[in-house]
Amino acid sequence: MTTAREVALDVTARVRDDDAYSNLILPSAIRDARLSSRDSGHATDLTYGALRWRGLLDAVLDECVNGPLERVDSDVRDLLRLATYELLVRRDPPHIINEWVNQANRRFRRAAGFVNATLRAVSRRTAEEWIATVTENASETHALAVRHSHPEWIVREFIELVGAGEVSDLLSANNEPPVPTLIALPGLAIRPVGAQHTEYSPYGFRSEGGSLSDVAGISDGVVRVQDEGSQLAVLVLTHAFPIQPNERWLDLCAGPGGKTALLAATGNPHGVSLEANEVLPHRAELVRRSLAPFGDSVAVSVRDGRELCAENSNTFDRILVDAPCTGLGSLRRRAESRWRKQPDDLVDLVPLQRELLSGAIGSLTVGGVVAYVTCSPLAAETTEVVAASIAEHPEAETVDTATILTTVAPSILNAQRGSAVQLYPHRHHTDAMFIQLIRRTR
Ligand SMILES: C[S@@+](CC[C@H](N)C(=O)[O-])C[C@H]1O[C@@H](n2cnc3c(N)ncnc32)[C@H](O)[C@@H]1O
Structure with a gap:
């Protein structure tokens, strides 16, 4: 045995x-x-x-x-x-x-x-x-x-972000395996009676223990495991301004499709047309599976997001750029991941992040909004990418994202990082998600 x-x-x-x-x-x-x-x-x-x-x-x-x-x-x-x-x-x-x-x-x-x-x-x-x-x-x-x-270079990065006084709390939180949070997709499922609601997302709840596969709605894909920070990232984009009928939305880096599903559930009742794009075919297949509850109402494309944006200027009203990143914000989720990361990972990632965000801004309609999201708080992948992309686009400006967040999650505190939102596991019990809204003004 x-x-x-x-x-x-x-x-x-x-x-x-x-x-x-x-x-x-x-x-x-x-x-x-x-x-x-x-x-x-x-x-x-x-x-x-x-x-x-x-x-x-x-x-x-x-x-x-x-x-x-x-x-x-x-x-x-x-x-x-x-x-x-x-x-x-x-x-x-x-x-x-x-x-x-x-x-x-x-x-x-x-x-x-x-x-x-x-x-x-x-x-x-x-x-x-x-x-x-x-x-x-x-x-x-x-x-x-x-x-x-933790590797020492990661500790140094985190001290830069939260300061020496708070860093121990962040490092400790990374060593606590998270209690899984779930989402009941709006319009398709409701949170189970008696379930413990998450603090901020109106659709989030925690499992009561036991097997997740026994939770009602999981097998139909209308209830799924999703970090509350990911839920909030999507909701900030959908709450950036009131949804108008026939808006066009793009999820530029969609695989495996967790956030796309919440976008679809929110946009479909308004007649929004949503396209989900993913560069890797096997991950695009995961996006298709993730969208099973929505029939064929969401178009899935398999393209380099930079090319897609270059061919679609002035097209989308809302774009989610959930960029490939180091994932240093979700160390608590993957036990070995901290030992596999290297500072060198940024060498290829940062230019890609900049090109994806810059391309997305170029694909916005006037008044349209991009949510730039990373599951990493590092300045090189977040505020610096935003600053570089804005510098290339005088027609765009950052939106005070924390204010939009409070329309979704009025009780949230300590989530503002300049014009962006920065969540942390030790402050918000979410992954360390960075969210910046950027609007095209002219
Ligand atoms: C952070 S993940 C997205 C997670 C997803 N939004 C979700 O919530 O399920 C980033 C994704 O971007 C994809 N990606 C990487 N480079 C890309 C590119 N040039 N164009 C489009 N997607 C890309 C990766 O394959 C990966 O699936």
Whole structure:
């Protein structure tokens, strides 16, 4: 019989070797192993926890092995990370070391003594004691990076954004797996009676626990999982000015189509014509599937958004540019993602973001509005992209987006970033979504 620990070992190996996404492969690994619901919870926490906390775990393990940790066989290293996560973060009792030594015996017998000795050393101190030890002579940024298990460059970026006083809250929030939020698409579904409503979106609610597939409306696609920040990004665009019949809307970067569905649900009753575009064919297919509840009322195109805009000047009344980005605003959602990001990712992304936004502004009708949205708060991908695109388009200006947001979510606080909206997990319990409305004035 496969155990939770074995599932966690297998999944972390595939994340490491095949660049797999843990959230995509873990559910089927759990199903294949036929784990009980208790063991499924254990496997899930172990896998995501050890991936998320890798920075801290490695700093501790580095102190406990002779020589550099990178020299340790990668399968053994993953086992040590999982076990150290259990000991220090979950604070499971030291007898779990025997379970891991048994695993080591089964998988790589020669390492069992080394695993035992290393884990005994780990278990001699608490997490707090280890953090004090491994950050003793560290800079403040490095100490934060270790304590909250983030790459140091990301900590530096976040300090720039929220300041040193608040950054710990943001880093801690990134280590909390989010409670899934759902949306009942307006006009197609209503929030279940008694469901806990989300704070800001009029259509959002939280699941009551249990399997999401049991939630009414999920299988028909009229209720779906969607971060509240994503819901608000769409609603800010649809509330930018009253919807007129026969408006033309474009979702320029639509895959996999979560936001398109809310655009369609909002626009269809007004006779809006909506086009959803996505450059990657397999993601365009996901957009088509996402739009199943709307029949063929939404046109789906598979094009480079820059070309599409170049051929359609003065055409659309509202455009959503949900740009490809580093995704640093959704680190809490994807356990391993923080370790895969590099500052160099910006080299290709930023010019693409600028061209997509600039192209979209060129496709607006006079009075039309673009919502530029990223799931990253970094200035290079947000305010700087907006400033560069506006500089190219004297006919466009930014709109005070926080004011529009309060028409959707009157109780929201602390969401203003200049003329834009900036949501954060530690402030709003959403992904760190950036939203800037831009209007063509002439
Ligand atoms: C942040 S995702 C969009 C998420 C989507 N709006 C949703 O809510 O489901 C960005 C998308 O832009 C697509 N993309 C990247 N480059 C593009 C381009 N040049 N033109 C159009 N889409 C592009 C990516 O493939 C990706 O699917």
